[in-house]
Amino acid sequence: MEAPPVAFRKATKRYPGAEQPALRELDLEVSGGEICVFVGPSGCGKTTAMRMVNRMVEITEGDILVGDTSVRERSPSQLRREIGYVIQQIGLFPHRTIADNIATVPRLSGWDRARVDARVEELMGLARIDPALRDRYPAQLSGGQQQRVGVARALAANPGVMLMDEPFGAVDPINREQLQNEFLRLQAEVRKTILFVTHDIDEAIKMGDRIAILRQGGVLAQYATPAELLMAPADDFVEDFVGADRALKRLALTRVRDIDLWEAPLAHVGQATSEVRAKLDGAEVPYALVIDSERRPLGWLSDDDLLRETVPARPDTSPEPTVELDDVMRDALSDLLQAETRYAPVVDADGRIAGVLSVEIVSEFLTSDEALTEEHSAAERAITE
């Protein structure tokens, strides 16, 4: 099914007794298959806007269209069964197993047993949920696992549109990064139209194809791609909200796979250390990385290690932090800085070594791009003047 576009047509929400509207004449279009992130300070109406799409909040003035039809045209329950809904508290049903939770909407829609079971299995694979958890209860799962179940549940009836309200907010930062990456991989496969709400501008830049920044009082300040937002903020509010470190934020737009990585000499367990020492001469990275038969990194060889006869199975230095090709540069740099190491092995989605990232690579990238930015905006200013 093609993911439909979602259009806000001067959508407004007024609560009785309130002076200001919670959302004021929001007018924008989210293209089919895109992620649109609503971001802004608290009270800006971002959650209200999202919840108007599935009528958890009723529209006061204006309209919202999903595809060609107004959301008002169908009953709320019917509408919601066709829209995926993921919330911050996750809201899994504690009294149902994981499989039952995922199967909720299909069952409500009257699918037959076989079809439901097949779909649950499919989704558990898609959302990377361990099949052994199928008959467990939510209380037995970690926060990260619960969140994955929440996403799988929202996708169960194959909706065209998904609404996500701070879905990764309840998870710790390490898991959050992982969940974000996994979700982006998922989206690359399923291509739904997604409305994503967050208060974190960094998450918005990472996740969004387009970003809608709202200011307090429910007014749209800017609707643009992340790059445009960083390079040309519409006004002072947007500039402040995005943050003074716009240049560094641009690191979130590039992935590790997009830049040239260094190569480290690779060593296999049991290999003679003399061979390894030979490789180290003149290598880009002055340390050897031990890998297993699957080409997965086991650790770095220290000087002590090199004094032995053969390469040990457990090298002195751990391979952590390990960076994935799909990681955004910003997260990779932050991992490097936090671990206080210069080099990090880069692995692909299966954990196999693909290269080495270093702090120097990142700073090279930063400076070269920054130079580009300066040129770019200078050129733009020249044109408008």
Place this chain on the structure above:
Amino acid sequence: MAESEDVVTVSLAFLHAFGGAFDFILHQREAATKGGVAVGGPGYIWTFARTQLEVSAVALGGSIAIALPAGLVLGHLGRGEFFAVGFGNAGRAVPEIAVVFLLAAVIGIGLGNVAIALGILGLPPILTNTFVAVRQVDRTAVEAAEGMGMTSAGVIARIELPLAAPTIMSGIRTAAINIFATATIASFVGLSTLGDLVTGENIYGTDGVVAGAIVIALLAMVIELVLAGVQRLVTPRGLTLQRSREAA
């Protein structure tokens, strides 16, 4: 046709019985069997009511005197939870009438002895509620008081008791209603309570029986209302404010 007639007949009988009952309460009359003896009327009924209220009050007093301090101490120390709560649960399963009869058979009858039996019935709700109420008192308030150098007795009296008071009162209310209700059947063990009226149809007639029932029910509600009022009085104002804030 017949159905609506039945309803009318029953309603009339009902009103008739109640009319008769109110008459019994308000005016004296002749006894049904013992010709010549005057029964009924407020004064007559009051003698029974008074006995019942007296024995209930004594029983409740004794019950509070034992269960309240025990619950306060256990709750303060945090010990004996299994017993304190279990006692309350077990107490609900005990048939009151059996306790009354058993104690009468073992230690005899008379107001004092019946009061003892009734007092035993009042122990479980008071003990359990007191224990639970003290356990639920905000620990930080207790710690602050202890940190300021208050003795255990002081903490119990000045912090735990006032804060636990509403729940304790609720337990006392339950005990009071149980005691008063059971005191009705104390007439089976020789005490002249309102149960006499209710089980003495051959002397007092149906009117007397229903009159007894009405008076028992009304008195029970009065006791409940009075104690509810006491509960409200005893609730510290700060607690009410806190609760209304949380509820908002």
Place this chain on the structure above:
Amino acid sequence: MNELALHVPAVADTAGKCAPGLPSSFCHHHSLSGCVGGNGLFCFGWAVDNFDRYVTPFFRHLEIVGISVVAGFVIAMALVVLSHRYRALAPPVLGFTGVLYTVPSVAFFFLLLPLTGFGLTTAVIPLTAYTLQIIYRNALAGLANVPPGAKDAGRGMGMTAQQLLWRVELPLATPEIIAGLRIATVSTVAIATLAFLAGAGGLGQPLYEQNGFKTNIIIVGALAMGMALALDLVLVLIQRLVTPWRKARTW
């Protein structure tokens, strides 16, 4: 002293005499000295010989309790479903059921007398009324404790209010509901010992008929408390069966 009450004597020297309060026919069949004659605390021999006189009252008692608790449960839950929809109903229902609970059983039985006469109905109506408040209150508390995230997610996924109530809220409130049901059941077993006053039989009947004889009292007491305990356990088991997610807390 009215004629219905059996005279219960003060403790007196009863050695060699038939214990007062026991019908004389009784005394002809048992030795005048010994346990029964002296009204000892528990006469095992007598208990074994006479156990069958308690069978019918026991099952009658069970019947009374069963009908009352089931009827009370059904009515209380109907009120809960209504109150869930119309919030304003809760305070008056709580108030009314509370008032019902205050009326002592003896009074309640005899107030109903002109309407329903002696018999099972007169006993069951008050007993049912007493269960209402605790079940109703516990059920409402259970519903209030349902995690708000689960309710929001349920509605957001397209459940109607009814579907949410029956598929999510009530199942999650089950532990509290059963807790209330347990309290109601145990209390009803105890109060039903008075059902004989309404002419409905039950364990109170044999108790009353020989209310001076200690062994009799002990037997009735034990049977009643045993029934209460057994029913309580059954309900605990039912709760474990019906809420498998509660013990699953390992990870």
